[in-house]
Amino acid sequence: SEICVIGLGYIGLPTAILLSDGGFNVIGVDTSSYVIESLIRGRSNISEPGLSERLLLAIHERRFIASYDIPIADTYIVAVPTPFNQDKSADLSAVFSVIEGIGRVMKPDSLVIIESTCPIGTTEICRDKIFNILRERNLAQDSECINLAYCPERVLPGNIMEEIVTNDRIIGGITPNASEKAEQIYSRVIKGSLMLTNSRTAEMAKLIENSFRDTNIAFANEISLIAEEVNVNPWEVIELANRHPRVNILQPGPGVGGHCIAVDPWFLVEATPGISRIVKMAREVNDSIPKTVLDRFEKLRYDCLENGIYPLDVLIMGLTFKANVADMRESPALQITESIVRKYGDADHIHILEPNIDSLPVSIEDRARLTTDPLSNKNYDIVLILVDHTAFNIDLVQEIVFRSRHIIDKRGLIRRLGVKN
Numbered sequence: 001s002e003i004c005v006i007g008l009g010y011i012g013l014p015t016a017i018l019l020s021d022g023g024f025n026v027i028g029v030d031t032s033s034y035v036i037e038s039l040i041r042g043r044s045n046i047s048e049p050g051l052s053e054r055l056l057l058a059i060h061e062r063r064f065i066a067s068y069d070i071p072i073a074d075t076y077i078v079a080v081p082t083p084f085n086q087d088k089s090a091d092l093s094a095v096f097s098v099i100e101g102i103g104r105v106m107k108p109d110s111l112v113i114i115e116s117t118c119p120i121g122t123t124e125i126c127r128d129k130i131f132n133i134l135r136e137r138n139l140a141q142d143s144e145c146i147n148l149a150y151c152p153e154r155v156l157p158g159n160i161m162e163e164i165v166t167n168d169r170i171i172g173g174i175t176p177n178a179s180e181k182a183e184q185i186y187s188r189v190i191k192g193s194l195m196l197t198n199s200r201t202a203e204m205a206k207l208i209e210n211s212f213r214d215t216n217i218a219f220a221n222e223i224s225l226i227a228e229e230v231n232v233n234p235w236e237v238i239e240l241a242n243r244h245p246r247v248n249i250l251q252p253g254p255g256v257g258g259h260c261i262a263v264d265p266w267f268l269v270e271a272t273p274g275i276s277r278i279v280k281m282a283r284e285v286n287d288s289i290p291k292t293v294l295d296r297f298e299k300l301r302y303d304c305l306e307n308g309i310y311p312l313d314v315l316i317m318g319l320t321f322k323a324n325v326a327d328m329r330e331s332p333a334l335q336i337t338e339s340i341v342r343k344y345g346d347a348d349h350i351h352i353l354e355p356n357i358d359s360l361p362v363s364i365e366d367r368a369r370l371t372t373d374p375l376s377n378k379n380y381d382i383v384l385i386l387v388d389h390t391a392f393n394i395d396l397v398q399e400i401v402f403r404s405r406h407i408i409d410k411r412g413l414i415r416r417l418g419v420k421n
């Protein structure tokens with residue numbers, strides 16, 4: 001049978017390849033000409049271990065075809081982005097426009113699955129939209145007959161091709177019948193358990209999963225601020241507390257980035273502003289961390305100036321939102337770097353070490369330099385470790401530490417690697 005996957009990003013493309021390898025004919029749809037042109041040439045528009053080889057084969061064997069247009073298909077999977085607006089409200093325009101596009105071409109018994117992260121109740125709104133269009137097309141009398149399900153994705157960027165098969169999945173049908181239909185599709189390719197529920201519960205489960213992680217990291221970040229204030233090593237104190245059999249605190253860092261954890265909790269806050277207090281505060285705590293890093297940087301820079309050091313050589317290690325990915329969306333490391341470059345790019349020498357990118361983002365390219373050989377510089381006045389890439393190994397970090405006057409290590413890398421300071 002034919003499946004159409006709409007939105008070929010970090011979720012849609014791996015899903016399309018998974019289904020294609022599982023024996024379905026898959027048509028991938030995207031509005032971006034960059035995405036479609038890359039795919040037609042057999043090139044993946046996202047970097048994810050294990051994806052490109054399978055993609056190339058699927059395209060070669062014509063099991064996967066990329067297109068701009070939504071075709072008639074038995075099943076549709078929607079995986080377009082749901083960003084937030086300036087005021088933190090969800091921007092559902094991409095989901096709604098895709099749902100309308102599907103409604104105009106689908107068969108009345110086609111199955112529609114939404115995987116995009118959505119506020120609670122979105123799937124019901126989509127059902128009404130589909131129903132209205134089908135009614136205009138004289139194809140539906142009863143909205144109960146529409147096969148629509150919300151099935152959130154929970155794969156971890158960097159390990160998507162593995163988790164997309166093994167993770168348990170939630171299937172939230174708009175009716176029990178729709179849940180069963182979606183289950184039949186996923187059960188062909190997924191090894192994890194499939195948990196059937198209604199659409200609202202599925203929507204909320206996705207949001208609380210990411211809010212849970214955000215809250216735990218906010219707690220870790222707050223602990224780290226407290227620890228620094230009272231002269232305790234934050235990494236050590238958390239490691240020791242985690243030896244308690246029922247304590248599991250995550251790691252502090254330079255802030256929380258990515259397009260999921262830094263976004264999704266706001267969908268809960270938007271729906272229930274007076275009640276979602278911890279969720280909101282966790283977001284605010286995590287969003288406030290980059291500023292504390294900048295404050296620390298400015299203190300150390302002032303210290304350098306006091307000692308007659310000018311201009312400074314600054315080394316920034318890592319720009320991406322987390323280790324071993326190339327993605328810089330909502331990255332606190334990039335945000336911190338942009339502030340430093342904006343304020344001091346003309347005065348100081350700002351070197352950037354980011355092994356996962358080939359060129360700097362436009363926001364900083366004029367006044368910072370991407371380096372591939374940080375040891376070509378004799379010494380650094382301030383080093384900021386903002387991402388713990390595997391490429392930042394003990395030999396490299398040790399050598400950089402030897403050459404630097406001040407270090408701001410927001411990932412606890414020096415301690416973890418056992419680097420002498």
Ligand code: SAJ
Pocket residue numbers: 117153154155156157209210213217250251252253254255256257258259260261321322323
């Ligand atoms: N981070 C910390 N400390 C930690 C863990 C993470 O500061 O201990 C930071 C990271 O550096 C990064 C951010 O949090 O900036 C998010 O990274 P992540 O690895 O925790 O999560 P994502 O955004 O890559 O993927 C999350 C995952 N959600 C959960 O683990 C609950 C993933 O399973 C979801 O599929 C994904 O969001 C999504 O698409 O919603």
